[in-house]
Amino acid sequence: MAEYDFDLFTIGAGSGGVRASRVAAAHGARVAVAEEYRVGGTCVIRGCVPKKMLVYGSMFAEELGHADNYGWTIEGKSFDWAALRNFVNADVDRLEGLYGKTLASHEVEVFAERATITGPHGVKLASGREVSAKYILVATGGWPAMPDFPGAEHCISSNEVFHLEEQPKCLMVVGGGYIAMEFAGIFNALGSEVTVVNRTDRILRSYDEQIVERMLHIAMGRGIDFKMHSQIQSVEKLDDGCLSVDLGGANPVKVDQVLIATGRKPNSAGLGLENAGIELGEGGEIPVDEYNRTSCESIYAVGDVTDRVQLTPVAIREGHAFADTVFGENPRTIDYTAIPSAVFSQPPLAGVGLTEAQAREQYGNIKVYSSDFRPMKNIFSPHAERGLYKMIVEATSEKVLGVHMIGPESPEILQVAAVAVKAGLTKQAFDDTVALHPSMAEELVLLK
Structure with missing residues (x-):
């Protein structure tokens, strides 16, 4: 046996x-x-x-x-x-x-x-x-990590949001990470009035600051209300089923639902x-x-x-x-460098490798190439939203240290760019590649 x-x-x-x-x-x-x-x-x-x-x-x-x-x-x-x-x-x-x-x-x-x-x-x-x-x-x-405050039991996490009986007309999203930004974008686009509450003035901390600033500007333009340096003090359920949220100010905020997305x-x-x-x-x-x-x-x-x-x-x-x-008699470890990631906000953003701030801290002497453009698809939209692609390179060798972008289909485009970063290619390899026109992806080989 x-x-x-x-x-x-x-x-x-x-x-x-x-x-x-x-x-x-x-x-x-x-x-x-x-x-x-x-x-x-x-x-x-x-x-x-x-x-x-x-x-x-x-x-x-x-x-x-x-x-x-x-x-x-x-x-x-x-x-x-x-x-x-x-x-x-x-x-x-x-x-x-x-x-x-x-x-x-x-x-x-x-x-x-x-x-x-x-x-x-x-x-x-x-x-x-x-x-x-x-x-x-x-x-x-x-x-999901749930904070402890009076009335927290009236709030939901990302586990429950997929099973809501009704779409909230007014939704408060608590948090500044990718889960918060994605659900804020989803319900905003579906017509809900969305407020994002964050305890600091920074969201999406692991992503390039300039890309995040662009996303924040676009999200505000689409009607999402951001309350920075704010924290929930308490939540009270009212007789009509709505929630009264105390953020420490003079007047509480009344919403249909509070989604806690402060991390896992x-x-x-x-x-x-x-x-x-x-x-x-x-x-x-x-x-x-x-x-x-x-x-x-x-x-x-x-x-x-x-x-x-x-x-x-x-x-x-x-x-x-x-x-x-x-x-399997094949000892293997995982390389955790240059892992691509994305935030499926609207529009989505994505990045791989070092951000501009990280590269300056680690390498000191770097170059930043970028393209700030209005995607052709956005011409049909009343929103005058612009995409932004950035490439961070080491100044002397021009080895690509990171690629970061925001715009339609950014995650789909970033996956291929991640191969180049992982392979240690230089900016010249991108310059030597003929553009695929007309496309948003061609901006990667036209960065100035």
Whole structure:
């Protein structure tokens, strides 16, 4: 008989956990996964996938607003939030099914219940069953961080926003990160009155300041109200169902809904890690080494629960590297430099590599090339919004250190630029490339 019930027991069936389990099984391991909610994790179930679909739905509203300039006459147009919400959630169901089929096709046993760690090789399921595993992988992701103030129970997080019964006519979004900016843009485009509350005067801190300033200017032009240096003191639910929000001023703000989007924290509470001698970091993160191993030799962790880089593609790569290292006899680590990222605001912004401020701090002598232009598509729109592309290079070699942009389809364009940054190409390589005209992407090879 085998010494353990499984070679690998994964806690959490999100992007990282599913990839690790599938690859480990392909290497011949006997694998089980426990997931207390739904297979697919944050990204598929309550994050980037359904949110991007809401972005598409809201962008259609913008197109309808100036359809006449395209020659279209659309009579009796109206928006039904429930129809969009239900379509998005139905596709989430479809994707969850595909993830389940992927695990099943690799003969991974799935336990639809919570699991906790009882020791270096022990796991206890919520049903009471205890199993053993040679290795345990924690891939429980992150969870919305909710502030503590009177009336916080009346607010929602990004988990609940996908299931709202009605579209809020007046929405307050609390936070200055990408989740806050994306939902503010979605509901603003759909016609809601949106107010963003942020405790500082900076939003999207990890992105290039000039690009963020452009986004802020455009968002304000579209009607989003920003209240900087503000914090909620309390929230009171009124008899009519609306919320009265005290921001510390003379007059409270009345809204239909308050969305808290102040960040996410590692979802590590109550996992029993202490039973294996694993101590959490100050933010609740699980410390791991370059091979994703914790302080306990038989327990590993990947994804947002480690709080390294909170991005789905990173969790997937970490999960794959773990499986190859432990079960594939191919030790692999992850390179966390030049990871592209985007904010699906309206318009979206994206970046890879060093921002201008970071490059000046690290290199001192740099050059900045840019293109400030009005995308051809925006000519049809009443909004005179301009795109902005920036390239940061080391002054002497002109090696590209970072590329940052805002404008229609920026994330789609940035992905290819990220290859160039990762490869260490120079500005000359862009200059030597013939432009694809007419396109927005051609601005990358025409930067001055």
